[in-house]
Amino acid sequence: MNSIRAATLLRCSQCAVRSTARAGSAQQRLFATSAVLLKHGAVPSFTDVSSPELQSLLTNIRENLFLPAHLSESQTLLIEKEKYRRQLETPTKATIAGEEFTLKPLSRFQRPNGRRSLAAAVELMQEKRDWDNLPNLLQGMKTAAGLRSSRRWHPTLEKVISRLGRAGRQEVLLECLRRGSETGITMNSRQFATDIFTQFHRKAVDNDFNPQDTKKAFSWAEQAAVVMENPEHAGSTNLAGEDDPRTSPEVIGILLDLAAVNSSKNLAGKDDGNKVASYAEKFLNTPVALKPVPADGFDINRWMWAQVPILHGLNLAQTILGPKSKYADELRSRAAALGAQVEEAKTRLELWQATRPPKPVSASGGFKRTEGPKYGLELYMKLIAGSL
Incomplete structure (x- = not known):
């Protein structure tokens, strides 16, 4: 074997080794138990509310609508694709802005509808502490469901604003405006x-x-x-x-x-x-x-x-x-x-x-x-x- 051919084969062999290593590394990252993700910052959270029904709804929205929008592409595949479900039999974690989440199977079709979930939450808000959660709820909806002052969302946002007025919570409306780039109320x-x-x-x-x-x-x-x-x-x-x-x-x-x-x-x-x-x-x-x-x-x-x-x-x-x-x-x-x-x-x-x-x-x-x-x-x- 001449020296040129030997050198060529050596380079190909090294490329193959590096390719295999990269594939293994990618596979490992896909199923990593801990990943610091700052794709959209922290997952919006909620303070205590006045009713178990509202608390349950907000928890469902946060875990099943907001969280998926903050996952990496590989972790999104992990929770959505059937072929990866067995990997989730072992507790699999994702760390986002210092908060740890346990990943669970969740297809896109199982996620809550953004507009209906927002409306349901607003209808359940009664006390001041309930309404204080609205800016974070809107922020999460903007990231996870594309909320913005557009024709698609406008009727929903009109009703949200009207409910705030009827509830006498105009100070919350002003806070939503101050955080307009986050809440989508513009x-x-x-x-x-x-x-x-x-x-x-x-x-x-x-x-x-x-x-x-x-x-x-x-x-x-x-x-x-x-x-x-x-x-x-x-x-x-x-x-x-x-x-x-x-x-x-x-x-x-x-x-x-x-x-x-x-x-x-x-x-x-x-x-x-x-x-x-x-x-x-x-x-x-x-x-x-x-x-x-x-x-x-x-x-x-x-x-x-x-x-x-x-x-x-x-x-x-x-x-x-x-x-x-x-x-x-x-x-x-x-x-x-x-x-x-x-x-x-x-x-x-x-x-x-x-x-x-x-x-x-x-x-x-x-x-x-x-x-x-x-x-x-x-x-x-x-x-x-x-x-x-």
Whole structure:
């Protein structure tokens, strides 16, 4: 055998040895009992909650939906593929951000559905300690189920936000916004931002504009307006036309109402800090028009969530700023125009509700559907027909 051929064979032999060693090493890594994984950081965890049912659901979500999203590719194969199941007869561990997990067989088809699981958990949340788990729940859903403010998730997130408002847990909503890049709750559209600000406003309305809750609601709404400038929300050097929430007359109008009510309830009706005048100027100068009254009854109800507070704010701002204010005439004109639309919407909503076939209470997308007076009419009765 000549020297060239011998050298070639030697190299091939060494390659074969290295290849076999790599294969063995890969096989060993596949079934390793300990692997430090930081693919998505720590697996979101939960604090104690008020009911065993909610605790069980959150545990199931964490172990069977969140955990698989944090596993390496080889460990994912290990829990999903039938041919590797025998390896799991021996306890097999995965260490993620310092926490040790025991791997168990789990096919993709056995994992909980993200949207339905989120809805079920939210429906079970009752006490403050339950709601405090929501940001981590959303964070896990974003990683494991692709949650984000998109068309696919939007109806679910709308209901989550609405449930937070009804439960009076607006401080949790603000925390979700602060952690928007993690939770997926982002104010990147005019309508979604409007949905969020109506829930901050609700804190004051549901407590009959008492001074303490009015102050809280206004503070939270202003903090949300600051958060809106962050990159994960609407933050950009360029405004996105009519869909940019920073120029939304609905968002600005709700802030105007909260500023006016806060002045009335906490500042003896004076515009200390110039908040009412500032928001009045922003509202009157925004280049974007208010949305017209929609045709569908459900949409009319949602339309009134924002428009009724705006009308209330326009009327109250006139009183606080006084007839000699440079904004007085335009505030009065805009209030008259919007007032006519609100009256039309109220009439149409009452007719729609009276003639609408009754629907049984049932689940909608995992959320319980409830019957009763529409919130748009409740707002009208409190803010326009009432004395709030």
